[in-house]
Structures are given as C-alpha cells and as structure tokens.
Amino acid sequence: MRRKAALEGHSSAGAPQAKAGNVGGSDDVFSSYEAGLRQLLERLGRRDPRYSQALVYQQRLKENIAQSRRYGDTDTRKAERSEIIDQLNGLALSAGGVPFSELCGIPQDSHSKPSQGTESLDARILQFIYGYFQEHPGDPKVSLNEMVETLGEKRADIIQCLLGLKEKGWLDYDLTEKAEVGLVWLTRLGTRVARDTH
DSSP: OOOOSSOOOBOTTSOBOOOTTOHHHHHHHHHHHHHHHHHHHHHHOTTSTTHHHHHHHHHHHHHHHHHHHHHOOOHHHHHHHHHHHHHHHHHHHHHHSOOHHHHTTOOOOTTOOOOTTTSOHHHHHHHHHHHHHHHOTTOOOEEHHHHHHHHTOOHHHHHHHHHHHHHTTSEEEEEOTTSSSEEEEEOHHHHHHHHHHO
C-alpha cells in the first residue's frame, strides 16, 4: 500500500487518526502503524524481555486494524487503538527513547497541542504532574487534592486514570485507603513520556 506524505489529524492520546470517511487515509495510517510495529520489534530483538509484550500489542493492534478495515472504524475501535498505541509509545520510549509515532514515520508537530476539550484526562494528568515537577524540582510529589482542584474533574475519574497510568509504569502514588488524600509523582519513564508530549 502506498503512504501519503502527510497524515491527517491526531487523537487526544496522541495517536494519529484519519478523518472520518477517509478510507484511503485510514489505510495509510494503518500501514504506518504496521511499519512502526515491525521497526519496534526489530529494535527490541527476540532476546529482549519486552519482546513478548510487544508481540501482544502487535496482535491487538493488527486485530483492531483488520476489524476497522473490514467493518469500518467505530469510536470503540478508535478508543481501543489509542490505548494500544499509548502502550506501544511507552514501550518504544523505554526501549530506545523514541516515540512509537516516530517509528511509524508519522510527523509530530511539537507546537500543536490538543485543546483541553479533546486532550485525554491521562495526558492532562501527566502534563499537570510534569509541570509541577518543573516548578518544584526538589519536591516532585504533587497533592492529589491539588490535582483534582486544578484539573476540575471528578475525583473518581482521576483515580481511575491514576490506576491506569500506574499500570503503565508512568507514575506512582501514596494515597489513603479511600483515596481522600495523598501524593502522586512521575516515574522516570513517565517523566520521559510527559516531556516528549509537552
């Protein structure tokens, strides 16, 4: 399949998306993802302990793409694909310090950031903690209550995102049993991800 020189649009999680109804554009983006997966696997090599994890993400993304090509892209498939690409981004960054989108050959415009309305809560949380870290390098732990107040989101939604981000290895926290108060901080991997998307 041929690739277009410039791919259109980006999702809130930083995963490039084709415009609705642009089947050719979707195929081009999908082909870029497939090429990026091949490059990531080559960079890791079969002996790397993360190789099997990359194979799982490859299988999930290939299934998602196959369904999108066959039955059309839905919001559910787009959300699932964004989540998979988010995982691949973390894996690519930890493996070689290069974002997955770069392995795919998808240009990143570092000057254009999504508006708050379209930016995922995960990304907003990472950027908030990273900004706090930049302002307070000697005290990188941010208060959960300050985060909830500043982001203006429901505490339960923020806690849910924190759980997911911790599973990815991007942050850690020390919260009370009912998550009423506590501290949140970025891991080294989370700092790299936040810096690369800042």
